[in-house]
Amino acid sequence: MFHFILIFLWVFLAQVACDSCTGVSIPSINTYLLPEAFQGFQSVAGNLSTNFVNTVTSNASVNALFAAAKTSCYYAFDDEFYDILGSKTPNIQLVQMRSSFFAFEGGAWDYDKNQVWFISASYTYPTFISILDLRTNNVTTPDVPAFRNINPNGAYYFAGKMYFAIAGNQSEPNGAPAIYTIDTTTYEAEPIINSFFGEGFQSIDDLSWVKEGNISCIGTGPNLFFSTLDLRPSGIPGAAPLMLQDGVYRYSPQTQSVQGVISRADIVAPNGVRTDASGRYLYITGLAAPFNATGGDGNAFNSSVIYRFTLDEDCFPINKRLVAAVRSYADGLHVDDYGRIWTGEYEGITVRSPQGKVLGVFNAEALEIGSRLPPIANFAIAGDKLVVLALDRLYVIQLGQNVTSAGRGM
Numbered sequence: 001m002f003h004f005i006l007i008f009l010w011v012f013l014a015q016v017a018c019d020s021c022t023g024v025s026i027p028s029i030n031t032y033l034l035p036e037a038f039q040g041f042q043s044v045a046g047n048l049s050t051n052f053v054n055t056v057t058s059n060a061s062v063n064a065l066f067a068a069a070k071t072s073c074y075y076a077f078d079d080e081f082y083d084i085l086g087s088k089t090p091n092i093q094l095v096q097m098r099s100s101f102f103a104f105e106g107g108a109w110d111y112d113k114n115q116v117w118f119i120s121a122s123y124t125y126p127t128f129i130s131i132l133d134l135r136t137n138n139v140t141t142p143d144v145p146a147f148r149n150i151n152p153n154g155a156y157y158f159a160g161k162m163y164f165a166i167a168g169n170q171s172e173p174n175g176a177p178a179i180y181t182i183d184t185t186t187y188e189a190e191p192i193i194n195s196f197f198g199e200g201f202q203s204i205d206d207l208s209w210v211k212e213g214n215i216s217c218i219g220t221g222p223n224l225f226f227s228t229l230d231l232r233p234s235g236i237p238g239a240a241p242l243m244l245q246d247g248v249y250r251y252s253p254q255t256q257s258v259q260g261v262i263s264r265a266d267i268v269a270p271n272g273v274r275t276d277a278s279g280r281y282l283y284i285t286g287l288a289a290p291f292n293a294t295g296g297d298g299n300a301f302n303s304s305v306i307y308r309f310t311l312d313e314d315c316f317p318i319n320k321r322l323v324a325a326v327r328s329y330a331d332g333l334h335v336d337d338y339g340r341i342w343t344g345e346y347e348g349i350t351v352r353s354p355q356g357k358v359l360g361v362f363n364a365e366a367l368e369i370g371s372r373l374p375p376i377a378n379f380a381i382a383g384d385k386l387v388v389l390a391l392d393r394l395y396v397i398q399l400g401q402n403v404t405s406a407g408r409g410m
């Protein structure tokens, strides 16, 4: 079955992943007003597992537009999306394609070496890391003995080191969910956090440093925020026995402390974690169906959301503000230097304005094998390049704007 899909794919790919990423523009009004009756794909009522562009309406011209969008590399809802692209047909390169999933998580830009570190899919654990060199498009897979079988997931580059959220593996003696650093030259790995007063965390999913600021986090030194998320529904048992609830924690090297800063009562299943370029805001994605509409195991799964918190002077997240109720689900998260919010969603890589309007989508249906693969979970925005982690494929899309800058610690 799987091989059949891959053979089909090679053909599909020849049409889609040529040198230019072509797209269509969809009027914003169609995101909230459609000619009735409208239905999901193939006359089945629309549901969260089918993408917006699969919607069928009673109007042939709207249907034709959606059908064109379905096979396009991107679709735009707002002119600002073209500011990002620079051109209606930006360049896209298929850097690599493999017969198994190798590009799914992480997506951290080491701007010093101009490399992007990424991680294979938790669907086919144990996961492994790879490095894309953006100058040569060379992909290497370093063997990091400490990482064998313990499932790295989120990644973040900060102050010359790569930081990893480790989902863990309860069968491994050193498999506690943890945060590790890797020296980007020697690949030496070292744990920096693996417990909370003797208790094991849920799987650590993602992480983000924030620098000391002059409005937020004043005099606190840098702080590291990380999310913990029960990943048993996707096959990874983290801590054994499960003790702590899902939550968001903050590590302060200055005070040598790890503190809970967002509890499960505020976000049931925190996933992606990022700060903005100014260090003023902390963004969190909350996970929900359609992975498991019945609620899943353990304490995962609830609303599909992106929240923005303000960081106060002591570096606590306050003023929880919903910036997006997401149509399907939002996983990996990056905030560009313009304050735009980029997320890996069922539909693809979705870009929102700082105020939460969807500007456009890099379309998973064209970048993946239709919607039959798991969704695109993560990606990297590296200066003026978008690195798409499309499971069995790795793409680089050339943007018309430097959306992130070196030194920022994306």
Ligand SMILES: *[C@@H]1O[C@H](CO)[C@@H](O)[C@H](O)[C@H]1NC(C)=O
Pocket (backbone or CB within 6 Å): 040, 041, 042, 044, 045, 046, 047, 048, 049, 050
């Ligand atoms: C959602 O829609 C897809 C496509 O029409 C269909 O295959 C699937 O069965 C639907 N799922 C549910 C839960 O209705």
Ligand SMILES: *[C@@H]1O[C@H](CO)[C@@H](O)[C@H](O)[C@H]1NC(C)=O
Pocket (backbone or CB within 6 Å): 035, 059, 060, 061, 062
């Ligand atoms: C179909 O939609 C288009 C675009 O919104 C509109 O111009 C046209 O009048 C509609 N056709 C019918 C038959 O309603």
Ligand SMILES: *[C@@H]1O[C@H](CO)[C@@H](O)[C@H](O)[C@H]1NC(C)=O
Pocket (backbone or CB within 6 Å): 125, 126, 127, 149, 150, 151, 168, 169, 170, 171, 172, 235, 236, 237
């Ligand atoms: C956990 O580690 C064992 C080896 O100790 C390995 O066989 C298994 O696949 C790993 N499980 C996960 C979820 O990574």
Ligand SMILES: *[C@@H]1O[C@H](CO)[C@@H](O)[C@H](O)[C@H]1NC(C)=O
Pocket (backbone or CB within 6 Å): 136, 138, 139, 140
């Ligand atoms: C890619 O990296 C590998 C391992 O470092 C090296 O052997 C190979 O020569 C590199 N290829 C290119 C095209 O740079």
Ligand SMILES: *[C@@H]1O[C@H](CO)[C@@H](O)[C@H](O)[C@H]1NC(C)=O
Pocket (backbone or CB within 6 Å): 213, 214, 215, 278, 279
């Ligand atoms: C505060 O920090 C921002 C960058 O985060 C900087 O642009 C601004 O100049 C700083 N203001 C003062 C008064 O130092």
Ligand SMILES: *[C@@H]1O[C@H](CO)[C@@H](O)[C@H](O)[C@H]1NC(C)=O
Pocket (backbone or CB within 6 Å): 233, 291, 292, 293, 294, 295, 296, 297
């Ligand atoms: C979804 O959750 C239900 C209830 O916990 C469980 O019985 C089912 O096995 C889960 N399905 C998947 C695909 O994880």
Ligand SMILES: *[C@@H]1O[C@H](CO)[C@@H](O)[C@H](O)[C@H]1NC(C)=O
Pocket (backbone or CB within 6 Å): 268, 295, 301, 302, 303
């Ligand atoms: C969401 O979480 C709240 C609080 O834990 C719970 O009461 C509710 O049942 C959850 N909803 C779903 C759909 O899981």
Ligand SMILES: *[C@@H]1O[C@H](CO)[C@@H](O)[C@H](O)[C@H]1NC(C)=O
Pocket (backbone or CB within 6 Å): 383, 384, 399, 400, 401, 402
């Ligand atoms: C992005 O910045 C780099 C380094 O300054 C520059 O070489 C490149 O042309 C910029 N790209 C765009 C699209 O402006």
